[in-house]
Amino acid sequence: MVLSLVKEHDSSNFLKAARLWGIENPETTICNPRALLGRKWSDESVQILIKDLPYKVISDHQDRPVFNINVGDNEKTYTVEYVTSLLVKELKHMAEVAMGGNETVTEAVIAIPSNYNDQQRQAVKDAGYLAGIDDLLISLEPGAAAMGYGAHEVDEERNIIIFDIGNTLDVSVLNAENGVFETLASSHYDIGGEHFNQRIIDYITRQWRKMTSIDLTTSPSDMRKLNLEVERAKISLSSNRTAIVDLGSVNSTLTATLTRAKFEELVKDLFVEAVEVIQPNLNKAELNFTDIDDIIITGGSGNIPKIREMVQEAFSGKMPSYGLRSKAAVIGAARRGAISYSDEGLLCGLSFPDLSPLDFGIETADGVTANVAPQKPIPFLASWNFTTAVDRQSSMLIRVLEGQRVLAANNLVIGEFELPLTPAPAGVPRVEIAFRIGPDQDLEVTATDLETKNTKSIFVDPSTTMWTDYGAPEGTKFEGAFLGNWPDTYIDPDPELRARVNARVDLESYLAALKERLTSSEEWGTEDIVRYNKLGHPFQLSKVLQGIDMAQEDIAKHRDTWEPDTFQKLKEDFSILAELFVGKLEYEVIYRVGGKVGVQHDEL
Template identity: 30%
Template sequence: MIIGIDLGTTNSLVSVWEGETAQLVPNALGRMLTPSVVGLDDQGQMVVGDIARERLQTHPHLTTALFKRHMGSAQATQLGPHRFRPEELSALVLRSLKEDVERAYGKAVTEAVISVPAYFSDAQRKATRIAGELAGLKVEKLINEPTAAALAYGVHQKGDTSFLVFDLGGGTFDVSVLELFDGVMEVRASAGDNFLGGEDFDDAIVAHVVGALLAQGMPDAERPAIRHRLRREAQRVRHALGQQSETVFQLSEDGREWSVPLTQEKLLEICEPLLERLRAPIERALRDARIKVADLDEVLLVGGTTRMPLVRKLVASLFGRFPSMHLNPDEVIAQGAAIQAALKARDATLEEVVLTDVCPYSLGVEVSNSVAGQLQDGHYLPIIERNCVVPVSRVKSVQTLRDGQRQVSVRIFQGESRLVANNIFLGELEVDVPPRPAGEVSLDIRFTYDINGLLEAQVDTPMTGQSRTLVIENNPGVMTPQEIAERFAALQALKIHPRDQQVNSALMARLERLYQECLGDVREHVGALAGHFAGVLERQDESEIRDAHQDISARLEAIESGY
């Protein structure tokens, strides 16, 4: 069985193709969104999703989130006795989603299509594949998030159309320009920012509020537990200001209540620098696609952060029209990934759909240029330019620099900067050349980039007929095959919190969090509810547990709603 996964910075989803539609699969709590949060419970078992998110505040040293932003790096996170790389934390989320599908359908899941930000680098894409492998999945394809959304939008669309996908999620921003014609979905251009999303809007709110709270005399806000509470309240405020013109940021600490009033106008002022950063990728994608705003038939909003009114207003002003909102922005990427999975499985209902994509980054080599009569190293020669349709193969020629030169170092980079120092180093080839006067020996450098993001560099020396080839498989910070095998075995040996206990464990974690947040009579009431529910769980009466869970959940909803 092959599934489609939206592996998000804040939340993740899984979907399968059934009949003629993509069906989202709920997790153990019956929810479609699984928070991309991992932690250890009090028994040392791994928890993923809602339980872990509730424990971010109460057990910050045993819980972690936002690790997608570090994919492709060697950054490690310590959780109790365990040390995890970003790929391993992502693998635990993927494994949880995989198990949700297996329990729902009673079938083994072995393959997946996983979505990634269109602007993910080569190393980040490899890290995502490794995460799938560590989760026990064969990753059939990585699909760019805007492309997945466009696929979900266009699979039942009739007629030719041009549209732009504006994808602002929890941690990344992507924009893609696409065309649909004769059953072909063609990506014309992609651009984006890997460090711009809803989490940054929350950070901006927190930074503003902390300044105001410190001015009121609040103690240090850098303790992990307080930071998580600040971020959680920032998320609540951001969502509240999507529905009302003003609200109050509230925090209980050291026996006192602290508050800062916020309005939609103030939120716009706080977030203005972030909104401004959204413009450049849009302009770049339109320019690369050689299409005018007036020629777009539709603008699609994707990602939970597009629910913010100020984001929608910005999009409307940029494009001179209201964006399309008939698809659920949280779910559409997972649905598109499931459609791509069905295409890979050759589902008969999707035979006529053809999808093309582009290489999101320029790929090239380091060269020396003559500057004011002097040779200067460190310049960038793009061979495959960004937004070429993949698969693609391009060749460029270079010449030797010095008399009697016997070897040329071909250093391969990814990026858009004029100087290689500002681009990402991918690999290096050493090529022997015959000693001749400078410029007499030429080298043909051919790059071939396939649909899975695999780059092959081939260097031919016409004078000698020799050829050297390098396939870029490993990047600095990416795990080696041996490391993958070792970590796969280690992850398999981890104790995972029992699925059948997740509903009740999530409620207990929620009670613990609220007990920390509240004061006075409300805090006492929450403590009493926690003690009562713990007693009910001890008695192991399923009917009593179910009734108590329903009653306490309703009471907590009222408390969190402020009633």
């Protein structure tokens, strides 16, 4: 195993001495570069990550984070991919030495977190290429862990849950039978080792400040050593009841004793949060706790006794597997490589389809994400039908999103294009939008006008992570409405918001359909309405339409504040009103006045 540390000194990069170098020279030692792979510098999460780093991370001209390091009197800039490639190159060298030093490694399998999007996956491939890997296969860490534990060797059908907790948490539910794996659910959470470490660091720095009035956080070198000492102590507590945190020999002489009980107290809420996410993943897989045959705990933080105990309790005492621990994904990735690269067909007959990176969808007119293609095994094809939200639209702008958030603004925009339309009233055009993901994770999005059969497409090339722009104006959004029910079978990070959106969209669709029926119904003509109004009933069409208009104004005003029950109650009220009005109209006009079935009525 290799630490994610790279040092820069006198134009030479070294890995072996990076840990010790980082204590005295934290401003030139880069830690965990993969956390920034494929990310945007302006992202809020990136700003949080880089806020307290002892070295500078700046933005390049494409809003990508780059490391800005001072080496002597010179200032050097390195991309995240380049720094990551140094780690890959070291692993490549270690493998070549292990094989006798006579062979060059040009093929590799890299296991990545399941939440990596297309840009992050491509950044991993770029790092591999810079390290001299010509043929790189990407495998997802949870799936690789399942193979590492030998789940592919079992003939009978089994449901497996992977609880992969390192610096972050991946929870995956798999179905395995005769060497064929199917991913039923997979989600990523920002809970893990770094968060546990930070709780310990905060505790120690507070205690030290109380005892000595010295603020350790003002010294980058002290904080770097404290980080390393806390990590060492945390690992020690997995097998010991106490651990010593020693910050001597730098600028302070701090020595603190940390007990396992105190550590568990500091991170109790994080442990609870980590275990609680099992339930929504089982819901997504449509399984119960009792349906799980194998529980696999992996990742570095999977060694923590309390985590293993809490996961076991969640499954009513069922014993998890954790013998291989953090190496499971490594072993599984190697087995995955044997499937793909072996000329002799080693492990032939195995099938492990990867999962799409995240959910894919479309931004609707009100800034909500319509989730067209939830995360699932690839390749696949998924489609939904949409219509227009504005009268006489001459085109539909389609904004393609990646992510699982309700609001489009919280997801990643991966493409935009326009589909020309024949101008018509809102709600009349029918547009099918289809997402097709191939075996190489290439994404094609196609929009088809179902009336004219006119079609436009966008292609996201995984080798460039760029998309073809068909002239969509910058800053504009999709002017369309989803035709159908919002999906609720996948894990939702915004359940309350989605419930509100579902209720609002349902009400808006109902009112639009009711208004359309009352103003252009084929059940009665204009003369019928005129005759009905002359009868002087309180339920006049103009008043009903005025009520719909007022309701639509109220919805627009309170779209983000009303509770779901408020939207549902308003729909119920209008349903009763519509039933009374239409019933009275049919009785007075069609039966009594219009005489359309009057002969039959008179004979009775």
